[in-house]
Amino acid sequence: ASRSLDRTAAPSTSAAAPTASPADPDTSAPARKVAPARPTDPAPVAGLDEDQMENAEAIVRTGRKMGVPRRGLVIAVATAMQESNLYNVASGVLPESQDYPHQGVGWDHDSVGLFQQRSSSGWGPVGRLMDPEFATRQFLSALEQVPGWQRMRLTDAAQAVQVSAYPEHYQQHEWRATRVVDAIVPAGR
Template identity: 75%
Template sequence: MRNDGTLDDQNRLGGPAGRSDGIPSTDRLDGTFQPRLRNVGLLRTRLDGLRNLLAARRGRTKVAVATGAVCCLGLVALTQVGPSPAGESLVPDQRAEVAQRAEADAASRGLARESAAPATETPAPTGSASRTPTPKHKPKPKATSKAKLKRIAPVAGLDRAQMDNATKIVETGRKMGVPRRALVIAVATAMQESNLYNYASGVLPESQNYPHQAIGWDHDSVGLFQQRPSTGWGAVRDLMKPEFATRQFLTTLLATPGWQNLPLTLAAQAVQVSAFPYAYAQHEWRAIEVVDAILS
């Protein structure tokens, strides 16, 4: 039996180097309590070693969990935390360094994944402030106002109002794509029917509510072509518009078979069905002069 009160265990901490049997006999003679003090110091040393070992194991467990979250690098971190070849445990500073390395490795992999993602923005030029460029808004084009009616100097003895109405007839026909001959027939017809003035009707008070230049009394005839609402030419408010009245006349003229080969007076009469069918021919030369002046 040993005199220090410990069991002889070859597997205990410290190994054979920690036995008290190696204490020289001369030291035992110095006093009664000196061997006990030596044993207490040895026991404290062993307890410190055990405490360090347990702390090292706890550190290894924490590092193993952290490194397992960062994939295969955990094995490297666990190896670094393990005991040294001499059986010594890592000191607290070494454990902190290992933990920092593990965190650094995880961050570096995260950066690698981010950099592999496709870029969606154009990088800012070197040395310039990083900011999203503000798109420049192009100024909206100004809305163009409707083209005003081309003012043609009056010809063929017409006044300003008559020439403006003749121009409306020709411009409407051009938009419809009718040939020049149809324009001449239309202007000559308006010269005979209304003398190229926009007439309201004394029989239809409603017609006087719209822009007009004269008032006639030929039944319910209105407008440049003296078209009658009662015979199906259209509503009063529409027939008082020179453009609408012109489209009505030209549409009926173009629907007349062989109108291009008819004399002007017969072509106009086929549309108007007038009581004076031959009166249109007298205006043909003036109508030609007016149409040529507008088209030139």
């Protein structure tokens, strides 16, 4: 995640909230509001541990708040699998990052967090990048700026955002990321 392009793209807006259905004329009961489908809190799947699954849930929850389609959620989870093994990683090169909650320390330049984003490359302040929700918003906002990302191979879409030295490595995580997203937000929700 060393690309130095501006990362201030505004997140997409969410779809309108469902409205109450009209009352049944044959009853006097008031109309019930339909609650939006909420992600479940599943047990870990696809070989993940509790921490990894919680981080995947944070990615999915954030993406859903942004109104990102399921494909974007899968791309984001697969990218975090490749970049940090779905752990919120501080940097040994950047001691400041270790002042924030983290699940390990890495040594890849000044890369931090789930997506191994670099403050020095314009992703945002170190403390914010250590927040899984903020890091996810940064990743997904950048992804949504990639023309045609929805039709790209997962690895090409991830690479367009991350600019990794190993662009094909994202693809190996697609099946696991799909399984994780499906466990958190079952199909049709």
